[in-house]
Amino acid sequence: MAYSEKVLDHYENPRNVGSLDKDDPHVGTGMVGAPACGDVMKLQIKVSDDGVIEDAKFKTYGCGSAIASSSLVTEWLKGKTLNEAAQIKNSAIAEELALPPVKIHCSVLAEDAIKAAVADFKSKQGH
Amino acid sequence: MWLWRKLYSVTTNFFNLLNIPEQFVIDLEKLNQHYQTIQKEIHPDRFASTNKNDQLQSVKKTAELNVAYQTLKSPLRRAEYLLHIHGLDMMHEKNTAVSQDFLMQQMEWREELETHKKNKASLEALSLNIQKEKKEILHLLPECFKKKNDLHEAIEMTRKLNFIEKIEQHISDALIEIE
Numbered sequence: 001m002a003y004s005e006k007v008l009d010h011y012e013n014p015r016n017v018g019s020l021d022k023d024d025p026h027v028g029t030g031m032v033g034a035p036a037c038g039d040v041m042k043l044q045i046k047v048s049d050d051g052v053i054e055d056a057k058f059k060t061y062g063c064g065s066a067i068a069s070s071s072l073v074t075e076w077l078k079g080k081t082l083n084e085a086a087q088i089k090n091s092a093i094a095e096e097l098a099l100p101p102v103k104i105h106c107s108v109l110a111e112d113a114i115k116a117a118v119a120d121f122k123s124k125q126g127h
Numbered sequence: 128m129w130l131w132r133k134l135y136s137v138t139t140n141f142f143n144l145l146n147i148p149e150q151f152v153i154d155l156e157k158l159n160q161h162y163q164t165i166q167k168e169i170h171p172d173r174f175a176s177t178n179k180n181d182q183l184q185s186v187k188k189t190a191e192l193n194v195a196y197q198t199l200k201s202p203l204r205r206a207e208y209l210l211h212i213h214g215l216d217m218m219h220e221k222n223t224a225v226s227q228d229f230l231m232q233q234m235e236w237r238e239e240l241e242t243h244k245k246n247k248a249s250l251e252a253l254s255l256n257i258q259k260e261k262k263e264i265l266h267l268l269p270e271c272f273k274k275k276n277d278l279h280e281a282i283e284m285t286r287k288l289n290f291i292e293k294i295e296q297h298i299s300d301a302l303i304e305i306e
Contacts, residue, residue, distance in 0.1 A: 031230040035286035038293025040233045061237040 003064050004098035010068035015075050018057045020044040028121025030113040034105055039066045043113035045077060045085070047121055053077045053085055058113075065103040069093050069110035077114065086118050141195035141208060151209055151272035151281075153199065162196045202265055203292055206272070206285040213278060225286050232260075233290050240294065244301045254298050261291050 039062030243249035
């Protein structure tokens with residue numbers, strides 16, 4: 001299957017790979033996995049006191065589309081509020097990366113990872 | 128993606144086809160015996176001198192039998208197939224729920240694999256660790272499948288098994304690369 005140029009770009013030069021301190025109260029961690037393909041994705045956000053995402057990192061073990069999806073969302077997340085972040089839809093990710101139908105689940109995984117990271121951050125803040 | 132998914136439309140029940148009770152715990156020896164017996168009965172060679180239609184049917188049946196056998200032989204595929212029979216497709220793309228601890232563990236294993244992918248001893252040690260977890264899951268699965276009205280534990284275990292077989296594959300690929 002041919003990957004789109006954007007997928008290849010993110011796959012070859014992934015943005016924001018790495019980890020944030022998961023015990024930091026300003027950091028939210030989202031861990032998700034795709035049972036269908038065994039991919040695992042970790043997405044972390046660092047949120048400022050006024051509720052803006054100032055940093056995002058990811059670590060993904062999976063196919064090119066899963067890596068590209070998570071790399072792309074880390075770029076999108078920076079500068080967004082938590083509410084804005086929670087509104088990122090998998091369809092937007094899939095569209096941006098021109099994912100074929102069989103790879104849509106990779107964008108679903110990335111959306112789930114954002115939600116999980118936001119939820120983790122909120123639970124840490126006691127919301 | 129495993130082949131039986133492509134045979135969704137097939138109405139044959141793989142357990143019936145191989146004359147094995149429809150449950151997770153099966154007698155593998157019986158499965159092998161039944162497979163070999165049926166295979167002989169329907170083998171295309173036996174229809175070499177008959178009409179084209181019989182020959183074609185024989186080829187089709189043999190292909191189906193092989194998929195059925197491979198599906199039931201592997202605990203993971205058998206579990207997936209049983210869930211499928213119960214109308215539960217654990218592979219649904221919208222469903223990514225697996226326990227956080229388990230995913231964390233997966234992430235750690237993947238990191239370990241990445242760090243030591245050229246070190247045979249480390250890979251073997253990692254593989255041994257994973258084997259232990261796998262054994263545990265295979266030990267629990269039969270009980271999970273007994274609760275026919277509530278298969279959510281069976282789904283969770285099957286998912287875990289799928290993740291585990293995936294990383295096992297990656298480890299074995301890495302080991303081949305070293306040799």
